[in-house]
Amino acid sequence: MWALIDCNSFFCSVEKVFHPGLEGQPVCVLSNNDGCIVALTPEAKAIGLHRGDPIFKVKDIVDRYKVEVFSTNMYLYAAMSKRVNSIMRKAVMHVEQNSIDESFLDLKGYERTYPLEEFMRELAERIRLYTDIPVSVGVAPSKTLAKMGSKFAKKYRGYRGVCMIDTEEKRRKALELFDLSDVWGIGSRTFEKLHYLGIDSPLQFADKSESWVRAHFHKPGHQTWLELNGIPCIDTSEIIQNKNICTSRSFGEMVSDLPSLKASIATFASSCANKLRGQNTGAQAVTVFLMSNRFREDLEQYGNSVTTTFVVPTSDTLEITNAALRILEHIYKPGILYKKSGVIVSQIVSMNQIQGDLFDSIPNRPQRQQLMKTIDALNHRYGLKTIQLGVEGDSQQPWKVKCEHRSPNYLTDLNEILTVRC
DNA sequence: TCTGGGGTCCTAGGACCC
């Protein structure tokens, strides 16, 4: 059996931990640039807000109901996610983190020691006690069914946080009641296709014959069908390291001048290099892209991206940034108002297995690696961006993201730790 | 005025090889 532990309205729940007065209040967390709603509490849903709403379009609701609005603070959420996961790892040997707010737990063998439902209920209570984050748990023979269970557990209080789908009767009942478009693996396109084929519930889909499924769908559809029938086939365990790392942002203000764009690209490129070094890997390719504002039909539209490769895989900030800036100069078109740019590093390999090259353009690699280590150590000790490239510019750049309601980094920065007055 | 960021997997088809 698999368990799926999902943190309820995770970003909002984290904010509520540090603002306890918000219990029972409508709360929203916004995307970068304070653009769209990305997380919201049930209270906020109840007054008509939705995930994905641009905040300026729902301003009247926010004002009328005094909705508490936060800018996104990924450092804070990642730190809390780590804490929640460490509690799970102490309880169960095999935990696969699926995203920042949910993890799969392999419960194979545990049923001999504990009744699984009680076991998971105790774990959920422990997570709540230690972190104050509420979770919903689904337990089932496949991951897709476990996810379904966690949604039932979230929706109906009667489950007391844990919904277990462990008999054929429960499975059929769950499939009958569950919303087809909410099934893991069924997105909007597959939902439309299924509807066209006369399928409107997960149960109808699961009851189709395998040959029918094979005839109408490829591998992903077939996998979902197996999972819904309680046959586990989705393996997420072998994803050890990312294949690509992307750093990109929409700008706070549109920019058209090359120096500002250079500052943005240099910032994103050095962030990618940092992430590479953090996992002891190097990239063999870097991509830079630029985009104008797709929502402004009155303006000239332009977008472009170019990839270049390195002879030797690298995580060197200077090398990656230089390559990225050369691409930028190549694809930059004057007179365009740009809204977004980004850097992607790909073809990532472990730094322990680097193949050297006779014609390497950087002759002093060991020294350069030492330089990066020193910079990383200084930035770790004295704070992010203590040492950075001059071309990255200062914090007053026009393209920097807007975040007017950001919570302090309570969990990761001693200068911003929570103050309690007694 | 204003509209997110970061990923994965799969498949078809092109280009190429002998």
Next chain:
DNA sequence: TCTGGGGTCCTAGGACCC
């Protein structure tokens, strides 16, 4: 009349996830 057979690698784009 008649136009092989068996591969690999790469990339773009679709679909999906949170």
